[in-house]
Amino acid sequence: MGRIVFFFQEALRALKRNGAPSLAAIVTTVVTVVLLGVLIPIFQTAQGKSEEVRDQLNVQYALFDDATPQEIDDLRQELEAIAHVSEVTFISKAEALETLKSELKDKTIVEELHTNPLPASFEVKADDAANLPAVEAAVYPNGEKGKPISSIISNSFDRQQSSHQIEQVTSALKIVLTVITALLVLASLMLVGNTIRLSIYTRRREVEVMRLVGATRWFIRWPFMIEGVVVGFAGGLIAILILWFGKITIVDPLSDQIAFLAAQNNSTLAFPELVAILFAAAVVVSTIGSGVTLRRFLKV
Numbered sequence: 001m002g003r004i005v006f007f008f009q010e011a012l013r014a015l016k017r018n019g020a021p022s023l024a025a026i027v028t029t030v031v032t033v034v035l036l037g038v039l040i041p042i043f044q045t046a047q048g049k050s051e052e053v054r055d056q057l058n059v060q061y062a063l064f065d066d067a068t069p070q071e072i073d074d075l076r077q078e079l080e081a082i083a084h085v086s087e088v089t090f091i092s093k094a095e096a097l098e099t100l101k102s103e104l105k106d107k108t109i110v111e112e113l114h115t116n117p118l119p120a121s122f123e124v125k126a127d128d129a130a131n132l133p134a135v136e137a138a139v140y141p142n143g144e145k146g147k148p149i150s151s152i153i154s155n156s157f158d159r160q161q162s163s164h165q166i167e168q169v170t171s172a173l174k175i176v177l178t179v180i181t182a183l184l185v186l187a188s189l190m191l192v193g194n195t196i197r198l199s200i201y202t203r204r205r206e207v208e209v210m211r212l213v214g215a216t217r218w219f220i221r222w223p224f225m226i227e228g229v230v231v232g233f234a235g236g237l238i239a240i241l242i243l244w245f246g247k248i249t250i251v252d253p254l255s256d257q258i259a260f261l262a263a264q265n266n267s268t269l270a271f272p273e274l275v276a277i278l279f280a281a282a283v284v285v286s287t288i289g290s291g292v293t294l295r296r297f298l299k300v
Helices: 002-017 019-056 069-080 093-103 129-139 158-201 204-212 217-254 259-266 271-297
Strands: 059-063 085-091 121-126 153-156
Touching: 019 158, 019 217, 019 271, 059 129, 069 085, 069 121, 085 093, 121 129, 129 153, 217 271
Parallel strands: none
Antiparallel strands: 059 121, 059 153, 085 121
């Protein structure tokens, strides 16, 4: 017990004596944790929005007006039997008109129509947006200029041609965000490690003297590791306070107006869990960084 108290006393004494390097390590930890605390929710929200867009992608096939109920039912069964098809929805002419009316700002355009020009259609969703081309190829075995699997299909909706571009963009966005996050995490760890290394480097003579007088490696290492705990604790705590203040003053008030900010409330990692992970990571990285960095100076 007495040795533990001695280690803590030595760690606190060293922190006071080496104020500038210790402050630099704390500031670096704060910046790193705040950066990750902002980046991770943005990454989660962007990834969630990307998946939401992908889930909404579908391909629609317009039907001829003279299609009979039996033909429509037969086509539904054929579409449901296609590989990778997860959902098939029939949209009647009336439903299509109501959808168009809800999407238009000027409702008089629809109200002035004497007849319904929109066709009935089938909306087909795939189990994954990447499988939409395979579904379309199954409906049009010989390409869009060839014959479809049913004679009641008139054509596929032109607006669905953009689904491939959206799928490609969301896939690329997911990869880019993952790479950026990984690089920033790696850069943050290296930044914290280098700051701790600089702090220990300024005291290398002290370590060498202790080794020469017979102090064991762990006797020397423990105060430095406790310093790492204190630095990580202080830096993590300050960063969490900054993140919490930013959340209640910026994110929460603007969530009702900005959908992107509101989406963060539905992210897989809630704010309490996020700050707990970041706080624990700050303490662990600072502690391990102190212990690992010190090894080169213990070789006397």
